[in-house]
Amino acid sequence: MTDLLKELVSEDGCYVHRRVFADEQLYQLEKRHIFSRNWLYIAHESQLREPGDFVSTYMGETPVIVARGDDDAVHVSINSCTHRGVPVCRADQGKAKRFVCPYHAWMFSVDGRLLGVPQETKVCSKVDKASLGLKKVPRVDSYNGLIFACLDPDVKPLSDFLGDMRWYLDCFFDRFENGVEVIGAPHKWSIKANWKLPVENQLGDVGHAPFLHGSLMQGTEAVDIIKEHGHNVVPRPGHGVAVRLLPKGTPPETVMWGSDGIAVIDPEVASYLREEHIKVEARLGPVRARLSPLCYSIYPNFSFLWANLTIRQAHPKGPGEMEYWSWFVVDKGAPDSIKEKLRSNYTFFFGPGGVLEQEDAEAWSQQYLGSTIDYADDRTYYYGLGIDDPKNHPELPGDVGSCYDEHYAREFYLRWQRELIAGEDQ
Numbered sequence: 001m002t003d004l005l006k007e008l009v010s011e012d013g014c015y016v017h018r019r020v021f022a023d024e025q026l027y028q029l030e031k032r033h034i035f036s037r038n039w040l041y042i043a044h045e046s047q048l049r050e051p052g053d054f055v056s057t058y059m060g061e062t063p064v065i066v067a068r069g070d071d072d073a074v075h076v077s078i079n080s081c082t083h084r085g086v087p088v089c090r091a092d093q094g095k096a097k098r099f100v101c102p103y104h105a106w107m108f109s110v111d112g113r114l115l116g117v118p119q120e121t122k123v124c125s126k127v128d129k130a131s132l133g134l135k136k137v138p139r140v141d142s143y144n145g146l147i148f149a150c151l152d153p154d155v156k157p158l159s160d161f162l163g164d165m166r167w168y169l170d171c172f173f174d175r176f177e178n179g180v181e182v183i184g185a186p187h188k189w190s191i192k193a194n195w196k197l198p199v200e201n202q203l204g205d206v207g208h209a210p211f212l213h214g215s216l217m218q219g220t221e222a223v224d225i226i227k228e229h230g231h232n233v234v235p236r237p238g239h240g241v242a243v244r245l246l247p248k249g250t251p252p253e254t255v256m257w258g259s260d261g262i263a264v265i266d267p268e269v270a271s272y273l274r275e276e277h278i279k280v281e282a283r284l285g286p287v288r289a290r291l292s293p294l295c296y297s298i299y300p301n302f303s304f305l306w307a308n309l310t311i312r313q314a315h316p317k318g319p320g321e322m323e324y325w326s327w328f329v330v331d332k333g334a335p336d337s338i339k340e341k342l343r344s345n346y347t348f349f350f351g352p353g354g355v356l357e358q359e360d361a362e363a364w365s366q367q368y369l370g371s372t373i374d375y376a377d378d379r380t381y382y383y384g385l386g387i388d389d390p391k392n393h394p395e396l397p398g399d400v401g402s403c404y405d406e407h408y409a410r411e412f413y414l415r416w417q418r419e420l421i422a423g424e425d426q
Contacts, residue, residue, distance in 0.1 A: 001029075001424050009417040013410025014384035020413065021194040021371040026420070027319040033423030034300050034416065035060030039141070039148040039161045041302040041313060042066050044329065046145065046181035047093065048074060052110055055093040058315045058323075059151060064137060065089050065099065066147065069111035074142070076149045077112035077134035088134070092185055099134075108134055144173035145180065164235035164397040165298060168243070171288050172306060175257070175280060178333035182311070183343065186325040189352040193364035194371070195301060195316040196416075198324065201360060202295040202303035202312070203240030204232035204408035207385075212359050226294070230403030232386075233396060238299030238415040240408035244292040245396065252277045255292050257306070272338050276331065287395045299415060308346045320368050324361075326351055383409045 256277035386405025393400035
């Protein structure tokens with residue numbers, strides 16, 4: 001298998017085989033060697049404000065409950081009863097004192113301990129409850145409110161995993177004095193596509209915007225600014241950020257967060273965002289006060305769209321199917337009227353009915369179908385744009401290329417290949 005894996009991505013990352021997106025055997029390897037060994041985003045701290053608050057989510061295809069316990073710590077447990085395997089939590093999110101299995105009513109605490117077995121009173125032997133709690137996810141950590149977990153107890157620390165990505169995450173998640181919050185439950189929808197495709201898109205693929213989204217973006221000033229001031233950054237192989245670094249002296253109205261969205265047409269939002277932007281330099285420094293990101297992705301399946309305030313996650317359900325989850329996230333201290341207008345802006349462009357989201361989802365599903373064409377199996381995909389471009393910048397950390405440099409994707413698939421090979425060689 002190792003020999004095959006070496007053939008799937010060229011040494012320079014410029015050529016990626018179609019099987020990477022469509023092969024069932026490779027997908028099984030991904031579950032074992034990528035989703036079980038990397039930090040995965042599971043929730044935002046604003047969703048777990050008090051003891052008993054919980055959300056249900058997935059780590060790869062593994063269902064988990066993320067809950068704040070009575071000890072105020074965040075606990076992550078596999079959502080499967082230790083008696084017969086039935087899920088003990090069927091709700092997406094909420095507040096609970098206990099989780100009770102619907103099959104035989106075994107009862108568990110929110111932190112996963114087994115508390116009660118109704119059948120125990122009718123048998124002579126007693127159950128060792130201490131050994132029969134929900135299986136715990138061994139590593140849980142957070143960064144600026146973003147909670148991550150890992151199924152591998154020996155994984156390196158989250159701070160090392162993120163590396164320079166933290167500098168870019170701070171641009172939004174540490175931007176506001178009161179922090180940020182997730183509002184409401186996520187939108188969820190299924191797409192007949194490989195989970196890696198939306199991640200790749202939001203690692204830094206700004207090149208598709210004037211074409212796939214041409215009805216809204218072709219010929220606009222926003223595209224011109226990206227071409228002139230845009231960069232694709234690899235803070236650490238597998239992670240990616242697309243940003244615009246505006247020149248010194250650029251007016252706040254041009255560089256402020258939201259300047260390319262609803263602020264253009266809504267005076268109340270524009271005024272609020274301008275006042276918030278004035279505070280950024282003191283909080284984050286002069287460079288990030290001129291930085292206007294577009295999209296982020298953290299390996300393997302977390303993404304964030306800057307202008308539209310949405311955290312996204314691509315949950316794999318097979319090589320050709322994924323569940324896409326999307327949350328609205330906003331400045332916690334913003335007035336309710338501002339939050340509502342920004343939420344409307346988000347749903348208009350993104351989410352399952354968003355005008356841009358539908359175009360992206362169609363492209364990803366068609367790209368997956370293209371990866372299953374048997375007769376084209378000898379034609380690998382080309383990811384070589386910008387291969388010889390310089391990758392340094394005096395003000396931005398990480399490997400920094402031009403706005404159309406595809407090094408973000410090359411590094412993603414080379415990391416994907418390395419991890420599968422390392423897993424198989426163990």
